[in-house]
Amino acid sequence: MDKQTVxxxxxxxxxxxxxxxxxxxxxxxxxxxAETKEKxxxxxxxxxxxxxxxxxxxxxxxTTTIGVVIPDVTNHYFAELARGIxxxxxxxxxxxxxxxxxxxxxxxxxxxENLLGKQVDGIIFMGNTLNDAIxxxxxxxxxxxxxxxxxxxxxxxxxxxxxxxxxxSDATTGLLKAGHxxxxxxxxxxxxxxxxxxxxxxxxxxxxxxxIAYDExxxxxxxxxxxxxxxLADQIKNSAATAAIVANDEMxxxxxxxxxxxxxxxxxxxxxxxxxxxxxxxxxxxxxxSITQPIYDIGAVAMRMLTKLMNHxxxxxxxxxxxHGFADRGSTKDVK
Amino acid sequence: MDKQTVxxxxxxxxxxxxxxxxxxxxxxxxxxxAETKEKxxxxxxxxxxxxxxxxxxxxxxxTTTIGVVIPDVTNHYFAELARGIxxxxxxxxxxxxxxxxxxxxxxxxxxxENLLGKQVDGIIFMGNTLNDAIxxxxxxxxxxxxxxxxxxxxxxxxxxxxxxxxxxSDATTGLLKAGHxxxxxxxxxxxxxxxxxxxxxxxxxxxxxxxIAYDExxxxxxxxxxxxxxxLADQIKNSAATAAIVANDEMxxxxxxxxxxxxxxxxxxxxxxxxxxxxxxxxxxxxxxSITQPIYDIGAVAMRMLTKLMNHxxxxxxxxxxxHGFADRGSTKDVK
DNA sequence: GTGAAAGCGCTAACAA
DNA sequence: TTGTTAGCGCTTTCAC
Numbered sequence: 056m057d058k059q060t061v062x063x064x065x066x067x068x069x070x071x072x073x074x075x076x077x078x079x080x081x082x083x084x085x086x087x088x089a090e091t092k093e094k095x096x097x098x099x100x101x102x103x104x105x106x107x108x109x110x111x112x113x114x115x116x117x118t119t120t121i122g123v124v125i126p127d128v129t130n131h132y133f134a135e136l137a138r139g140i141x142x143x144x145x146x147x148x149x150x151x152x153x154x155x156x157x158x159x160x161x162x163x164x165x166x167x168e169n170l171l172g173k174q175v176d177g178i179i180f181m182g183n184t185l186n187d188a189i190x191x192x193x194x195x196x197x198x199x200x201x202x203x204x205x206x207x208x209x210x211x212x213x214x215x216x217x218x219x220x221x222x223x224s225d226a227t228t229g230l231l232k233a234g235h236x237x238x239x240x241x242x243x244x245x246x247x248x249x250x251x252x253x254x255x256x257x258x259x260x261x262x263x264x265x266x267i268a269y270d271e272x273x274x275x276x277x278x279x280x281x282x283x284x285x286x287l288a289d290q291i292k293n294s295a296a297t298a299a300i301v302a303n304d305e306m307x308x309x310x311x312x313x314x315x316x317x318x319x320x321x322x323x324x325x326x327x328x329x330x331x332x333x334x335x336x337x338x339x340x341x342x343x344x345s346i347t348q349p350i351y352d353i354g355a356v357a358m359r360m361l362t363k364l365m366n367h368x369x370x371x372x373x374x375x376x377x378x379h380g381f382a383d384r385g386s387t388k389d390v391k
Numbered sequence: 392m393d394k395q396t397v398x399x400x401x402x403x404x405x406x407x408x409x410x411x412x413x414x415x416x417x418x419x420x421x422x423x424x425a426e427t428k429e430k431x432x433x434x435x436x437x438x439x440x441x442x443x444x445x446x447x448x449x450x451x452x453x454t455t456t457i458g459v460v461i462p463d464v465t466n467h468y469f470a471e472l473a474r475g476i477x478x479x480x481x482x483x484x485x486x487x488x489x490x491x492x493x494x495x496x497x498x499x500x501x502x503x504e505n506l507l508g509k510q511v512d513g514i515i516f517m518g519n520t521l522n523d524a525i526x527x528x529x530x531x532x533x534x535x536x537x538x539x540x541x542x543x544x545x546x547x548x549x550x551x552x553x554x555x556x557x558x559x560s561d562a563t564t565g566l567l568k569a570g571h572x573x574x575x576x577x578x579x580x581x582x583x584x585x586x587x588x589x590x591x592x593x594x595x596x597x598x599x600x601x602x603i604a605y606d607e608x609x610x611x612x613x614x615x616x617x618x619x620x621x622x623l624a625d626q627i628k629n630s631a632a633t634a635a636i637v638a639n640d641e642m643x644x645x646x647x648x649x650x651x652x653x654x655x656x657x658x659x660x661x662x663x664x665x666x667x668x669x670x671x672x673x674x675x676x677x678x679x680x681s682i683t684q685p686i687y688d689i690g691a692v693a694m695r696m697l698t699k700l701m702n703h704x705x706x707x708x709x710x711x712x713x714x715h716g717f718a719d720r721g722s723t724k725d726v727k
Numbered sequence: 728g729t730g731a732a733a734g735c736g737c738t739a740a741c742a743a
Numbered sequence: 744t745t746g747t748t749a750g751c752g753c754t755t756t757c758a759c
Contacts, residue, residue, distance in 0.1 A: 060533075062751095062752055062753085063752065063753060064752075064753095072729075072730085073729065073730045073731075074730085074731095074752090074753080074754090075729070075730060075731080075732095075754085075755080076728085076729060076730075078753070078754060078755085079728090079729085081753095082754085086728060086729085087728070087729085088728060088729090091728080091729085103531070105504065105507060105508050106508055106752085106753080107449075107508065107510060107751090107752050107753070108508045108509045108510065108753095109445055109448045109449050109454060109509070109510045109751085109752080109753090110449050110735090110751070110752030110753040110754090111752075111753055111754070112445045112735090112753090113443075113445050113446050113449050113734095113735045113736065113737085113751085113752080113753070113754090114734080114735055114752075114753040114754040114755075115735085115753080115754055115755085116735070116754095118445060120488070120509070123489075127474070128464060128470045128473050128474055128477070129467070129470045129471055129473075129474050129670075131465070131467070134464045134465045134470055135465055137464050137465075137489075138463070138464055138465050138491070141464070141489070141491050142491075145491070150488055150490070150505060150509060151488065151489055151490070152456070152486055152487065152488050152489075153459075153473075153477070153487055153488075153489035154486070154487070155474070155477050155478075155481070168441065169486060171441060172441050172442055172443070172444045173444045173445070173456070173486060174443060174444065174445045195439070197396075281670070281673075281674070308674050312674065312676065315676065334465075334617070335671075335674060337617075338617070338644050338648070338671060338674050338675060339674060339675075339676070340648065340651065340675070340676045398735095398736055398737085399736065399737060400736075400737095408745075408746085409745065409746045409747075410736090410737080410738090410746085410747095411738085411739085411745070411746060411747080411748095412744085412745060412746075414737070414738060414739090415744095415745085417737095418738085422744060422745085423744070423745085424744060424745090427744080427745085442736085442737080443735090443736050443737070444737095445735085445736080445737090446735070446736030446737040446738090446751090447736080447737055447738070448737090448751090449735085449736080449737070449738090449750095449751045449752065449753085450736075450737040450738040450739080450750080450751055451737080451738055451739080451751085452738095452751070728759105729758100729759085730757105730758085730759080731756105731757090731758080731759100732755100732756095732757095732758105733754105733755090733756085733757105734753100734754090734755090734756105735751105735752105735753085735754085735755105736751105737750105737751085738749100738750090738751085739748100739749090739750095739751105740747105740748090740749085740750105741746100741747085741748085741749100742745100742746080742747075742748100743744105743745085743746075743747095
């Protein structure tokens with residue numbers, strides 16, 4: 056049960072070549088005679104030699120490992136992002152160190168330190184918001200950091216997102232067109248930049264275009280999860296809203312179920328639009344009409360972006376905006 | 392953007408001590424005078440020194456990193472297991488390299504090779520089944536491998552599970568007690584050991600106890616996912632079954648929605664029990680009655696087990712069986 | 728096309 | 744309590 060015993064040196068001795076040559080064939084360096092290469096490969100197979108990535112990392116100063124900071128693997132939105140990241144990472148032969156941050160400020164910082172200590176070649180950061188402590192970590196990082204599904208208020212890190220503001224505005228407009236006057240806006244923490252400065256503004260843009268006064272009583276703040284959406288349902292019902300736009304699928308599932316359980320008929324008496332179009336959106340009954348966004352692609356593109364950064368390539372665009380759309384399902388009667 | 396510049400040597404020079412002493416304070420070795428320790432820590436803070444885990448790994452032959460093989464992060468059952476693993480790993484200061492295997496035999500092997508090359512200190516393996524190729528990898532591994540939510544037919548690897556057979560038997564018995572004569576059994580690939588040799592047997596045990604003949608026409612095989620459950624709904628409806636027991640939540644969500652969409656009233660005309668009690672079980676309407684199992688704990692205990700193995704401690708039990716239960720919800724009328 | 732040798736940054740004896 | 748010194752297994756000049 057003790058680790059790795061056959062080293063590059065053993066292979067070299069057995070194949071009667073130098074370590075350098077073995078290293079060359081292992082790394083696919085062209086400057087090796089075909090004959091030598093075969094001989095070395097034969098010995099590698101015979102001995103069951105497996106290169107030690109740690110030694111390689113130390114010598115080359117590249118670990119072919121990237122760090123991925125995720126608030127919670129268990130949240131489908133982030134899991135889907137992670138999937139996109141992982142697939143592209145695998146394509147480029149990078150491994151992933153996954154670190155749960157629990158959306159805790161201190162854990163985020165600690166996790167970044169761990170990752171940096173492990174000498175990852177780059178980092179993809181996911182989360183609901185960014186604070187100064189974590190921005191400091193980004194600065195301390197001697198490797199590139201890309202954001203997936205997260206906007207940086209300070210615009211310092213490259214990122215991949217959709218246009219949350221106009222997506223929200225479009226969806227709200229759909230509800231407005233359907234005749235709604237009192238539309239609830241439901242999101243996570245309103246101090247969070249993306250909610251406060253993008254999603255909520257989109258909602259307000261739409262109201263303004265329809266000359267409807269913004270009413271704070273129709274704005275509901277929760278905790279990004281199912282439970283919190285479920286609990287909000289009662290207040291939403293009592294707010295005399297006739298429709299709601301929810302910034303996140305897990306909350307939306309909570310809202311629709313909470314409303315249904317409270318005797319409200321969706322979509323007849325109340326219409327709901329959610330934002331992520333993740334798996335849960337089609338599991339609820341009625342199914343959730345949703346802004347559609349390419350979650351997997353956001354992760355994938357962020358990872359692709361990171362590979363470029365790690366190769367010191369210039370980025371054409373620093374903040375990539377992917378297209379969004381709308382899926383009309385059961386939780387709305389006739390939107391869009 | 393180039394990596395780490397300040398090394399243990401810089402700290403040593405600046406603090407006027409040897410590298411060994413710096414190493415001792417960094418690693419919390421007791422044999423350092425308080426005064427020296429302070430001095431060194433001050434320099435560390437001043438220089439912003441961060442130990443290089445790669446160098447450390449090479450020198451100590453321990454990376455404090457474990458590999459986690461997961462079929463798909465996007466699947467809630469596995470994500471929840473991963474969460475349990477990660478939390479305990481963090482508690483013991485291990486980092487996690489997460490590797491998606493896609494349930495593909497070749498990817499599983501390849502992923503194991505990667506992990507081993509990275510010199511992980513141990514591996515937790517998740518999946519739906521085990522084949523000989525992957526067992527060979529386990530043997531080649533010079534580090535411990537533990538299984539989470541997966542049984543090894545060959546009983547070579549330590550594992551953490553629930554008693555699937557009796558859980559299935561109990562749940563089926565509940566349906567039998569409620570008067571059902573034609574109960575469908577729905578699972579993933581029936582070639583998979585856990586389905587074939589545990590879950591299906593539990594179902595058969597229950598039927599036998601009630602003198603009901605086993606009918607192959609009531610056994611439905613799918614692909615562990617929502618779509619496949621949804622598609623099976625039609626056949627299940629036509630099988631004249633009056634109830635179903637489903638081996639996995641995503642499939643169960645598909646089945647209940649497929650049935651509902653096909654005009655079948657659940658639970659009035661058809662009762663359903665699922666097996667994992669994951670988040671989706673409470674998102675569907677009606678909510679899914681379910682065998683309850685401590686998914687998070689299975690992951691957590693597997694990780695705890697692995698820490699023992701990595702410390703060369705003896706395991707009291709090699710195959711840990713955690714308790715299961717039953718949650719009576721909307722998809723059954725009165726079971727248990 | 729191949730080899731020799733100097734590190735990469737750290738830990739772990741062993742001395743002192 | 745502290746310092747010296749080999750490595751850990753590999754990559755990477757630089758020669759040849």
